[in-house]
Amino acid sequence: MNRKVRHYIDLVxxxxxxxxxxxxxxxxxxxxxSVGQPLAFAFVFFISFKIVMKVQVEDYTVFIISGLxxxxxxxxxxxxxxxxxxxxxxxIKKVSFPRNLLPLSQVIQxxxxxxxxxxxxVIFLFVxxxxxxxxxxxxxxxxxxxxxxMTYGICLIVSSVxxxxxxxxxxxxxxxxxLFYFTPILYPETMVPEKYxxxxxxxxxxxxxxxxxxLFLKGTLHPFYLFTSFVYAxxxxxxxxxxxxxxxxxxxxxx
Amino acid sequence: MSExxxxxxxxxxxxxxxxxxxxxxxxxxxxxxxxxxxxxxSRFNALCNISFExxxxxxxxxxxxxxxxxxxxxxxxxxxxxxxxxxxxVSGRIxxxxxxxxxxxxxxxxxxxxxxxxxxMGLLRVEVMRKINEIxxxxxxxxxxxxxxxxxxxxxLARLGFSVVAHLDPEILLIDEILAVGDIEFQKKCVDxxxxxxxxxxxxxxxxxxxxSVKMICDRTLWIENHxxxxxxSTEEVVGDYAKSYAV
Ligand SMILES: Nc1ncnc2c1ncn2[C@@H]1O[C@H](COP(=O)(O)OP(=O)(O)O)[C@@H](O)[C@H]1O
Ligand SMILES: [Mg+2]
Numbered sequence: 001m002n003r004k005v006r007h008y009i010d011l012v013x014x015x016x017x018x019x020x021x022x023x024x025x026x027x028x029x030x031x032x033x034s035v036g037q038p039l040a041f042a043f044v045f046f047i048s049f050k051i052v053m054k055v056q057v058e059d060y061t062v063f064i065i066s067g068l069x070x071x072x073x074x075x076x077x078x079x080x081x082x083x084x085x086x087x088x089x090x091x092i093k094k095v096s097f098p099r100n101l102l103p104l105s106q107v108i109q110x111x112x113x114x115x116x117x118x119x120x121x122v123i124f125l126f127v128x129x130x131x132x133x134x135x136x137x138x139x140x141x142x143x144x145x146x147x148x149x150m151t152y153g154i155c156l157i158v159s160s161v162x163x164x165x166x167x168x169x170x171x172x173x174x175x176x177x178x179l180f181y182f183t184p185i186l187y188p189e190t191m192v193p194e195k196y197x198x199x200x201x202x203x204x205x206x207x208x209x210x211x212x213x214x215l216f217l218k219g220t221l222h223p224f225y226l227f228t229s230f231v232y233a234x235x236x237x238x239x240x241x242x243x244x245x246x247x248x249x250x251x252x253x254x255x
Numbered sequence: 256m257s258e259x260x261x262x263x264x265x266x267x268x269x270x271x272x273x274x275x276x277x278x279x280x281x282x283x284x285x286x287x288x289x290x291x292x293x294x295x296x297s298r299f300n301a302l303c304n305i306s307f308e309x310x311x312x313x314x315x316x317x318x319x320x321x322x323x324x325x326x327x328x329x330x331x332x333x334x335x336x337x338x339x340x341x342x343x344x345v346s347g348r349i350x351x352x353x354x355x356x357x358x359x360x361x362x363x364x365x366x367x368x369x370x371x372x373x374x375x376m377g378l379l380r381v382e383v384m385r386k387i388n389e390i391x392x393x394x395x396x397x398x399x400x401x402x403x404x405x406x407x408x409x410x411x412l413a414r415l416g417f418s419v420v421a422h423l424d425p426e427i428l429l430i431d432e433i434l435a436v437g438d439i440e441f442q443k444k445c446v447d448x449x450x451x452x453x454x455x456x457x458x459x460x461x462x463x464x465x466x467x468s469v470k471m472i473c474d475r476t477l478w479i480e481n482h483x484x485x486x487x488x489s490t491e492e493v494v495g496d497y498a499k500s501y502a503v
């Protein structure tokens with residue numbers, strides 16, 4: 001492998017290690033957090049929607065968990081992104097290296113946490129007498145890749161733009177929360193009335209989250225959702241990279 | 256004269272004054288016309304028509320008062336900043352680090368910071384690992400190396416930072432005010448190391464307030480005053496005049 005590529009990989013590794021050490025002191029707590037948080041949410045949603053509101057969805061717990069875990073990856077990365085460049089000001093001002101490696105490490109770190117949380121989903125599947133499917137072998141890498149592109153693209157945009165408008169943090173948090181309720185995670189897409197389906201399809205996260213759930217619960221991937229999520233992800237990462245390229249020349253000046 | 260590895264051709268650098276931007280997105284939305292106006296008019300001229308060349312293997316000093324534009328010049332060489340006007344050309348593998356300890360994190364230990372810093376400076380992880388004992392020995396930090404560096408004094412931080420730099424292998428080394436802290440003994444060790452680099456033929460650009468070390472290390476020196484070149488020539492002359500102008 002050429003030295004430059006090896007060096008970039010090493011940069012991603014040390015930057016990721018640094019974040020993990022700082023955030024959790026050790027990576028095991030990071031893992032616990034990444035599992036515990038969605039489980040806590042799943043518990044609350046189960047109480048409010050299944051027990052109180054009595055929604056008619058089979059196996060509701062495992063249903064929401066299979067969407068909450070990948071969502072957690074997305075929302076953790078995007079919510080962290082306003083600080084990705086801002087929090088590394090000293091490095092950006094004083095060291096020349098490809099700055100997009102910073103958001104990249106952020107997304108990879110959250111992706112790793114999600115990946116290692118998949119066994120928890122498996123446990124819940126067993127509880128509901130379901131089993132993992134062979135299709136996971138290609139389905140999981142495929143969806144990981146799509147979600148990686150999607151998340152990385154959005155992180156690039158938010159982290160770059162936040163250097164110029166320093167108040168994006170709250171706005172981002174708000175948008176992510178709103179997007180969550182617009183995405184079929186707590187409810188199946190089939191419950192959305194026919195005339196609102198097009199709105200659903202305008203949500204770039206919807207086809208991806210539907211795909212994850214189908215894969216985990218049924219072991220299937222719907223070609224239409226797979227394709228649209230891929231198109232959305234490709235578009236997002238292209239846009240993100242473009243924004244980053246336009247603004248990165250000025251990073252050291254504004255920090 | 257041998258080939259030049261760094262060339263500044265009439266370089267100017269403006270810093271946009273972005274304080275109106277830090278007002279945030281709300282400010283941008285609600286004060287749009289004013290926002291556009293300030294964007295056009297508020298910029299700060301940090302460097303004006305700077306031209307110089309550094310040739311291969313040369314040790315080049317930059318002196319001047321605080322705020323003169325020395326760090327900006329180094330930033331332009333390193334590629335952290337882009338020139339607003341003029342051309343900057345650099346050839347050769349450059350140490351990407353301008354300031355000792357850039358990227359150090361107070362909560363990480365000395366050892367962890369060496370690894371992070373070493374990789375940021377262009378080494379591979381295996382290379383840092385191979386050299387880490389040497390680096391730690393050079394720093395003379397002893398058991399402190401496994402303590403978080405927020406417990407270090409500024410002199411100890413400088414030791415740690417320079418120890419990593421001392422084990423790099425760049426073609427061009429940029430150094431910004433590193434000898435300001437640290438005790439005499441360590442300063443001497445640093446100067447010795449820099450002289451080593453010099454003997455090996457590494458090109459150095461050296462910003463310092465310590466005129467003695469500039470005299471010792473640099474072949475030629477650039478004096479920047481008020482964002483323009485005040486004087487460029489042999490170290491002896493430039494440092495002499497510089498010292499004279501502030502003697503009174
Ligand atoms: N990011 C920045 N935004 C606006 N002005 C800056 C920025 N960085 C430096 N300056 C200004 O540019 C001038 C030159 O700065 P610098 O190159 O750091 O000086 P020196 O290193 O010689 O002390 C200073 O007046 C400083 O205030
Ligand atoms: Mg300076």
